[in-house]
Amino acid sequence: MGTQNPSVPPRAQARLAGNKHPNRAHRTTGGLQHDNSRHTTRFTVIGNHLAQHRELSLLAIGLGTHLQSLPKGAPADIKSLAARFPEGTARIAAALRELETHGYLRRERVRTSTGRIVTRTTSCNQPMAARHPVEVPSRTAAEPQRQETCEESTPHRRCEKRARRKPLPAVPGPAHPAPALLQAATDLLADLHRHEPWLLLSTGDTAHLSPGVAAWLERDVPPAAVRRALTIDLPPEGVRRPAAFLAHRLADQLPPPPPFRAPAAPPPVRHPLQNCDGCDHAFRAPHPGRCRACRTDIQEAA
Known part of the structure; x- marks a missing residue:
């Protein structure tokens, strides 16, 4: 009873977990592998916040990467991008709206010195850094701090902004809306x-x-x-x-009314053919009777 088993370790060894297990040290796993070489010319630095964005579509991520790689002054309108890539204008426009929603793109209409209105497109590689923090006035100690919701505020500022959407311009109407x-x-x-x-x-x-x-x-x-x-x-x-x-x-661009056109004169009445009761010749008249020559002879004889 006093002897100890020399083969028993003095304390339990901690279990090796994960990849530290000796039998798993040299196992190869599936998934992506990288074979990278360092770029020295013609490269663009893209943040993972864009390349691995969880809400942008794959088309928007690729288009955002392409826009960040373009030089200043390069055409970035929808028709130019549609001519460059196989995607159509509708898909490219949707991808641009995604980038604009998440801050990777800004589009504003400006007037040039010649009076022409053009669209200025700005690509942002770090949208969060481009946003300026809004200063919120500090509340006094006596003023209670309460977070308002759309139901509590009457109305909430964000809800009021959505409700105050600019109405559509007036359009002309027809004189006779049939x-x-x-x-x-x-x-x-x-x-x-x-x-x-x-x-x-x-x-x-x-x-x-x-x-x-x-x-x-x-x-x-x-x-x-x-x-x-x-x-x-x-x-x-x-x-x-x-x-x-x-x-x-x-x-x-409403065109002027059409010029006045007088109604056309009705066509002359064309009576059916009748056989003259006197000479049996055919003549046109609304009713049977005598032709003009027979009527003239009768008047002269009288």
Whole structure:
């Protein structure tokens, strides 16, 4: 009983966990492997906050990387990017909106010295650093600190900002708003996005714009000409608010009324052929009887 077993360790050894296990030290696992070489020319530093963004789509991440690699002054509008990549204008526009939402892109319309309005695009490699902190006034000790919600505040500032959306510009209306005319205008507006993907309108926007289109159709403008006037010469960077853009065009480019045209004179009445009761010759008259020659002979004889 007094002897000890020399083969028993004095204390239990700690279990090796994870990759420190001796039998797992040289095991190869699957997954991505890197074969990197150091760049010395023509390279761009991209932050992992963009390359591994959890909310951006893969197209937006790739487009953001491409924009950060471009030199200053390079074209970055939608049509130029669509000509460079196989994706269409609609997908590229959606990716640009994603980058703009998350702060990797800023687009603003500025007026040049010649009076032309252009869009200035700015790529931000660190959106958080570009944002300036907003100074919040300090509360006094006696003022209670309470976090308001949309239900508690009347109204909440953010909710009030959404509610105060700028109304759409007024559009002209037809002099005689016939149901068939308004339906033709609605059908034309609903079909615009097939010719220009930017011009996809909601039900409310279509109802607001249909009287303006009806005013054009009432002035003898063919539907094809109305469609061309609304879709031609769109901004290269696209339209952010299609309904406001179309409302401005409908009011600003409204054609004049058609010239007055006097109603055409009715065609002369063409009577049917009748057989003369005197000479049996055919003549035109509303009723059977005698022709003009027989009537003249009778008058002379009398």
